[in-house]
Amino acid sequence: MIKGFEAPHPAEPIEKSRLHGVPAIVAGLIAGIILLVLPHASPWEGLTSFTPAVLGRVIPATWNVPVFGVIAMHLALSLIYGFVISIAVINIRELRAVFTGGLVGLALYLLNLGVVSLVLPGLRGNEVSIIVTHVVFGLVAAGVYRGLLRRKVAVS
Numbered sequence: 193m194i195k196g197f198e199a200p201h202p203a204e205p206i207e208k209s210r211l212h213g214v215p216a217i218v219a220g221l222i223a224g225i226i227l228l229v230l231p232h233a234s235p236w237e238g239l240t241s242f243t244p245a246v247l248g249r250v251i252p253a254t255w256n257v258p259v260f261g262v263i264a265m266h267l268a269l270s271l272i273y274g275f276v277i278s279i280a281v282i283n284i285r286e287l288r289a290v291f292t293g294g295l296v297g298l299a300l301y302l303l304n305l306g307v308v309s310l311v312l313p314g315l316r317g318n319e320v321s322i323i324v325t326h327v328v329f330g331l332v333a334a335g336v337y338r339g340l341l342r343r344k345v346a347v348s
Contacts, residue, residue, distance in 0.1 A: 211279055215340035220274015223333040224267050227325060247273070248325030249308065249315045270329070273300055277333040289338040290331055297330020298323065 231245040244251040244262040247269055251257050257265075280296045281289035301323050308315050 211275075211282060212341060215337050216275050216278035217271060218340060219278055219333045219337035220271040221267065222336050223274060223329045224270025226332055227270070227329055228263065228266060231325070247304070247329065248322035249304075250318075252314065273297075273329060274333050274337070276300065277330055278337045281334045281338055284338070286335075286338050290335045293330040293332075293334020293337075294327045295330070296334070297326040297328070300330065301326035 227247060231243055231248060231250075244253075244257060244259065246262060246266045251262055277293050277296050277300075281292050284292050304322075304326065305316075305319070
């Protein structure tokens, strides 16, 4: 044996059943920023990062919303979605949490579809790519959140 060798201490998971705000915010922002670059969660989609889209829904040019306004709406909705997904995966381990995040993203899409259908029916269209966007958002946000909570650094 090596003199003075000590086996590494296993990292302890952060306590359960409590939402951690900073990781939830970071998870929402990271997933939101990724979907700013890839508006429909696919690099092969026809939209570019300059297309005014809020979580996959294209904002019509006739609305005259400035680019900063669209980005602000997108990131605000990403923060809300990030918190919802973080709450859903608090007590679930890593890989299962990612899949649960995808399912929560799908549920958020259904909520989004209901609100858009009632309030802004002109934004409906190309729903398959919007479903993919929401599911990918859920997968990424859940993975980031659980990854940030994964382990505490052992202090000796």
